[in-house]
Amino acid sequence: MRMNIVKERLKKICLYSFLFLLFVCSFPAEHWLLSAADNWQLEKAFSRDGSSYKRISVFFSPKSQMDRSGIMQLRNNLSEQLFNSPSLDAGDKEQIFIDAYEGTEQIEVSYQNSFQRVKGYFVGGHYFEFHSMSFLNGNKFSEEDLMRDKAVISESLSFALFGSADSVGKTIWVNEKGIVVCGVIKEKGGWISGLANSNTKKIYLPYDLTDQLDCNLSLTSYEILLPEPLEGFAAKTMEEALSINRYNRQASMEEKEISMIEETNRFHIKSLLQTAVRLHERTMKKIPIVFPDWQNERVIVENQLILVYIIRIITGVRLIISLFTCVWKNSKKKQ
Numbered sequence: 001m002r003m004n005i006v007k008e009r010l011k012k013i014c015l016y017s018f019l020f021l022l023f024v025c026s027f028p029a030e031h032w033l034l035s036a037a038d039n040w041q042l043e044k045a046f047s048r049d050g051s052s053y054k055r056i057s058v059f060f061s062p063k064s065q066m067d068r069s070g071i072m073q074l075r076n077n078l079s080e081q082l083f084n085s086p087s088l089d090a091g092d093k094e095q096i097f098i099d100a101y102e103g104t105e106q107i108e109v110s111y112q113n114s115f116q117r118v119k120g121y122f123v124g125g126h127y128f129e130f131h132s133m134s135f136l137n138g139n140k141f142s143e144e145d146l147m148r149d150k151a152v153i154s155e156s157l158s159f160a161l162f163g164s165a166d167s168v169g170k171t172i173w174v175n176e177k178g179i180v181v182c183g184v185i186k187e188k189g190g191w192i193s194g195l196a197n198s199n200t201k202k203i204y205l206p207y208d209l210t211d212q213l214d215c216n217l218s219l220t221s222y223e224i225l226l227p228e229p230l231e232g233f234a235a236k237t238m239e240e241a242l243s244i245n246r247y248n249r250q251a252s253m254e255e256k257e258i259s260m261i262e263e264t265n266r267f268h269i270k271s272l273l274q275t276a277v278r279l280h281e282r283t284m285k286k287i288p289i290v291f292p293d294w295q296n297e298r299v300i301v302e303n304q305l306i307l308v309y310i311i312r313i314i315t316g317v318r319l320i321i322s323l324f325t326c327v328w329k330n331s332k333k334k335q
Contacts, residue, residue, distance in 0.1 A: 016322060019315045026312040033301050033308065034267060036192050042129060042225055043264055054234035054264045055130075058222045058242065061257035061289045066219040068207060071101050071124070074222070077241040085237075087229045099224040100125035101207065102292060103217040109153075109203055110173045111161040116201060118157060120174070122217065124207035128152075130223050131294060138168035138183035141206060148206045152183040157201040174205070175213045192300050221292055223263075235262055259289050266302065269309055276306045 043053045060066040082088060082096045100123065107120040128140040133152075141150040151172065158167045158181075167181045187200055210217060226234035236246065238260065245252035253259065265271050291299065 016319065019318055022311055023315040023319060026308050026315075029308050030305065033304050036297075036301060052228040053225050054228040054262060055223070055225050056234060056238050057261045057263055057295065058224075058238070059259045059261075059289045059291060059295070060218065060220055060222070062218050063288070064218070064257045066222070068124070068219075071219065071222065074241055075099070078224070078226075078237065081237055081240060082227070087233060088227060097224055097226050098126045098129065099222065100127040100130045101219050101222045102127065103207065103210070103219040104292065105215050105217045107175055107203070107213070107215070109157065109161070111170070114161050116157060116160050118201045118203055120215070121202060121204045122207045122210055122215065123204055125223075127204075130225075134186040136165045136184045136186050138181070141182055143206070145206075147180075148208050149177075149179050150182040150206065151179045152185060152204040153181055154185055154200055154202040155187050157203060158184045160201060174203070174209075175215070177209075177213055179205070179209075192297055220290065221295070235260075257288070261295075263298075266298070267305060272302065272306050272309055275302060276310070279306075 043055055079096060088096075102124075103122045105120050105122070106117060109116045109118055109120075124143055126142070128142075133140075136155060138152075140152060141148075151174070153161075153167070153172075155165050158165050161167065161172060162170065165184050167184055170181050171178045172181060173179070185202075205213075207219075209215075224238065226237060228234045239246050239249070242256070242258065242260075244256070244260075
């Protein structure tokens, strides 16, 4: 009898030790996942004066045929709405918003006798401000550059073409057009990046070069940092600029074949638990949108964080119940 009691106590000690270990390990796991995500807080750089900003991503299906003229129209709509908004003061209207856009296509990149078929990222706006990249050599290009025949390439592509990462200033050929390498970025590494990026050989080019390179592509994503003077202001402004029916938001977005994600609070526990409740909706894709690599990374991090928080909540609740039960039993024995 005594032996059975000892065994039961040992089982409980092992169980609670395991639950406690899971609970404690959830905190470093959370920190690691957040650091692995491309979650550079661009908002903080614009919130030094106390103003609030929200980052929003919009993704387009190929059927939507979003192009540069569509982006210009979208910018005009946003500028007009924000400038006329009574919710913004004069100081906020001086720097209303910054944005970035991207389209991808398979292209041929060559240098002397080395040829590589890689994924080309045609980007515009403040793309490199929205995506934190470590440069091994050189620097980024911008929409304001007078010389547009520039490219940023990945470390692996630089080694494939030149045998080293020292390729800044050299001319490569992209679809038979000479392009100067202005920067080489370091590979991210890690299993999350490996899952999201099927090919690490990348080249980033100004979107203005699409016509010269004979690339007929549609834009796949648009990112924007908008002021948020009131809760929901940025999302509502974006929906109106995209002509989304806010009374039937989901149906309107499905009709236009676009998807909109609010990025700023995406990895907060409240947002993640709301996503967990709607997880079945995300598995049933109704819009044929292919997310870019960086968005796939965020989806992976999001899913893993949901699992971490569920484990933390279950183990935490179980440990608290056990603690209260133990205290209650001891108090009864004393009585």
